[in-house]
Amino acid sequence: MTPSQRKKAISLAKSLLPEDEFEHLMKIDFKDQGLGYDKFGMEKEMIVASLAVVRYVYLYYFRVESEGVHNIPEEGRGLIVPNHSGVIPIDGMMIGVDLAFNMRRPRIIRAMVDNFMGFLPFINVFFARCGQLVGARRNFADLLEADELITVFPEGAKGTGKLYKQRYNLLRFNVGFIELSLQYRAPIIPAAVIGAEEQAPMVYNVKPLARMLGFPYFPVTPFFPLLGPLGGLPMPVKYHLYYGEPMHLYEDYGPEAINDPNTIRMLADRVQMRVQEMVNKGLDERTSVFGFLEA
Amino acid sequence: MPHRSDKFNILITGVTTSIGRHLAQHLVENSKVGVVLGVSRQEKPYYFNDLPPDKFIYRTCDILKHRELSNLFLSRTFREAKINTVVHLAFKRKVTPSAYGHKINIQGTKALLEKCLEDGGIQKFIFKSSDVVYSIKPHNPVYLDETADLNFSPYTDQWVKDRVDADMICRSFMDNKSMNIVVLRMTNIIGRNLKNQLNAYFESKPIVKTMGFNPMINLLHMRDVIQAITLAIEKKSAKGIYNIAGADTAPISTFAELTGSPMISVPEPLLPTVNWVQRKLGLTDYYYSVDKDRQKFTSLLDDSKARRELGYKPQGRVEL
Numbered sequence: 001m002t003p004s005q006r007k008k009a010i011s012l013a014k015s016l017l018p019e020d021e022f023e024h025l026m027k028i029d030f031k032d033q034g035l036g037y038d039k040f041g042m043e044k045e046m047i048v049a050s051l052a053v054v055r056y057v058y059l060y061y062f063r064v065e066s067e068g069v070h071n072i073p074e075e076g077r078g079l080i081v082p083n084h085s086g087v088i089p090i091d092g093m094m095i096g097v098d099l100a101f102n103m104r105r106p107r108i109i110r111a112m113v114d115n116f117m118g119f120l121p122f123i124n125v126f127f128a129r130c131g132q133l134v135g136a137r138r139n140f141a142d143l144l145e146a147d148e149l150i151t152v153f154p155e156g157a158k159g160t161g162k163l164y165k166q167r168y169n170l171l172r173f174n175v176g177f178i179e180l181s182l183q184y185r186a187p188i189i190p191a192a193v194i195g196a197e198e199q200a201p202m203v204y205n206v207k208p209l210a211r212m213l214g215f216p217y218f219p220v221t222p223f224f225p226l227l228g229p230l231g232g233l234p235m236p237v238k239y240h241l242y243y244g245e246p247m248h249l250y251e252d253y254g255p256e257a258i259n260d261p262n263t264i265r266m267l268a269d270r271v272q273m274r275v276q277e278m279v280n281k282g283l284d285e286r287t288s289v290f291g292f293l294e295a
Numbered sequence: 296m297p298h299r300s301d302k303f304n305i306l307i308t309g310v311t312t313s314i315g316r317h318l319a320q321h322l323v324e325n326s327k328v329g330v331v332l333g334v335s336r337q338e339k340p341y342y343f344n345d346l347p348p349d350k351f352i353y354r355t356c357d358i359l360k361h362r363e364l365s366n367l368f369l370s371r372t373f374r375e376a377k378i379n380t381v382v383h384l385a386f387k388r389k390v391t392p393s394a395y396g397h398k399i400n401i402q403g404t405k406a407l408l409e410k411c412l413e414d415g416g417i418q419k420f421i422f423k424s425s426d427v428v429y430s431i432k433p434h435n436p437v438y439l440d441e442t443a444d445l446n447f448s449p450y451t452d453q454w455v456k457d458r459v460d461a462d463m464i465c466r467s468f469m470d471n472k473s474m475n476i477v478v479l480r481m482t483n484i485i486g487r488n489l490k491n492q493l494n495a496y497f498e499s500k501p502i503v504k505t506m507g508f509n510p511m512i513n514l515l516h517m518r519d520v521i522q523a524i525t526l527a528i529e530k531k532s533a534k535g536i537y538n539i540a541g542a543d544t545a546p547i548s549t550f551a552e553l554t555g556s557p558m559i560s561v562p563e564p565l566l567p568t569v570n571w572v573q574r575k576l577g578l579t580d581y582y583y584s585v586d587k588d589r590q591k592f593t594s595l596l597d598d599s600k601a602r603r604e605l606g607y608k609p610q611g612r613v614e615l
Contacts, residue, residue: 002552034612035545040437041511041593118433118592121507121563125546128511128593138436 009045013052028106042131051100058097061236068243069102077144080151082191084159087200087219091193092151110143111151144184152177161217164201168279173272179258187246192278198289199234238291242278302329306378309385311335313489321521323350330376358403382421390454390582400457405464421527424462424480427455431588438597441536452585475534477527482540482596485514499579502551506560509548510593515541516611526605538596542609
């Protein structure tokens with residue numbers, strides 16, 4: 001952004017946020033390389049303005065509630081590992097907003113986006129300025145080296161493309177995040193997102209069309225493609241976010257364990273079971289999907 | 296001439312290039328350097344007249360001509376100077392297609408390498424390569440290290456193919472025990488009077504950007520180019536490939552703004568035509584076809600190996 005655009009972005013954020021929340025957000029730790037961007041292309045003004053806008057979606061559309069924010073490390077590296085769902089991956093964004101506003105020291109959560117995002121004009125720039133990078137292994141390693149907090153979705157893009165009947169049944173986790181956790185001694189914070197799996201109930205995946213368009217899936221929901229682009233909007237389900245206690249797997253398994261596929265698989269399964277437990281508990285505690293009648 | 300084998304006696308090919316000129320001027324002031332033998336196809340330019348004649352010698356030589364190259368290596372000047380280090384900068388930087396460009400880039404590099412090995416006295420061969428050798432893809436990580444994929448695409452511009460081939464030629468000689476080969480893959484060098492793609496891009500009127508994309512780029516100051524080559528000369532252990540990046544990293548639009556020139560965004564399908572029209576009207580020397588992926592996707596160089604092994608630390612800041 002140009003200096004004048006940056007000023008406008010900050011004024012926008014100021015006008016949208018209560019004063020204390022604006023001040024809180026401006027405390028975000030940002031490592032400027034000298035020209036207003038961090039070494040990965042993130043821009044503070046873009047982050048602050050985007051968070052200020054998305055906060056309205058967070059507060060009034062999905063009415064997000066969260067528990068366990070104290071489990072997120074205030075400094076240093078870490079991997080937040082939640083379930084992934086919702087056709088349109090909004091779950092990561094809600095976690096990002098939640099932690100930016102609710103942590104004592106606000107932190108920007110990095111998430112890895114699918115490779116095809118890199119092709120998309122405008123969207124690729126927006127993601128990069130908001131600190132979200134393409135999911136290359138090297139990017140993960142660089143972010144951990146830089147002591148960043150990363151949201152990892154080990155279910156991958158398949159997670160967001162789950163059918164409605166598979167909701168809240170976690171797909172088998174990929175193991176890459178365990179390797180990174182052990183190699184870089186990063187704690188894993190298991191997390192559960194309740195609500196997202198019902199926001200766009202996918203009843204069918206048109207695989208040939210998805211392949212043709214280069215998408216990971218092509219969803220058919222009760223509203224899409226029937227109502228056109230409008231049908232693609234997620235339903236206003238209520239989100240509940242749960243952050244579990246950090247798992248310091250690297251204390252028991254050194255970096256040499258990454259050469260043992262069985263150990264890595266076992267540890268990935270262990271994290272998956274922990275996340276599944278949290279998801280099941282969250283579902284038990286939930287009284288309604290939309291939660292309009294909740295206090 | 297005094298015995299100078301304990302010092303670095305350096306042959307610089309392409310000494311009349313901007314880098315060559317700056318390097319020669321820097322090296323003659325370096326106490327660890329004995330003699331600098333500058334070589335180019337041109338007659339000696341006036342700006343070398345100021346350099347001390349006991350430290351800087353200029354010779355005209357076309358490295359593509361076998362006899363001229365042999366004569367250079369057999370010459371009394373070369374022998375007496377006890378050349379032990381070669382810095383190869385003779386490379387065609389202009390992107391315009393030409394048979395000579397292809398020859399100098401490929402055959403010139405190979406002939407010089409073979410001659411250096413034949414000579415037996417050359418201990419180090421330093422080749423200035425470039426980041427254009429890397430394959431740029433949307434799913435690349437932000438930072439590319441020396442092991443990243445190279446651009447072997449058949450659809451790549453010939454100029455890029457030449458750079459990749461020259462880099463590969465140097466790699467193919469790296470197993471040789473008698474001479475250390477150092478390849479310095481440098482990012483975009485920026486500065487006045489430099490004729491390269493990025494300088495041409497920022498000198499365009501107006502600067503034309505791919506709509507919907509704004510990749511991060513890194514700019515390298517001439518001071519850091521000289522620093523990297525000097526370290527490669529001085530560090531005995533220097534061997535292999537090193538990425539060299541600069542101190543300034545930002546999106547392409549930020550640097551364009553710093554130039555003060557107007558910038559417009561054009562949809563990708565129209566860019567080849569717009570670039571052709573700009574060139575025909577004399578509004579740019581930039582060739583979009585060479586850089587089309589770099590206009591869209593971020594690919595910064597990870598220079599941690601050079602920092603670790605050479606002690607390289609970028610210092611020059613960009614003044615556009």
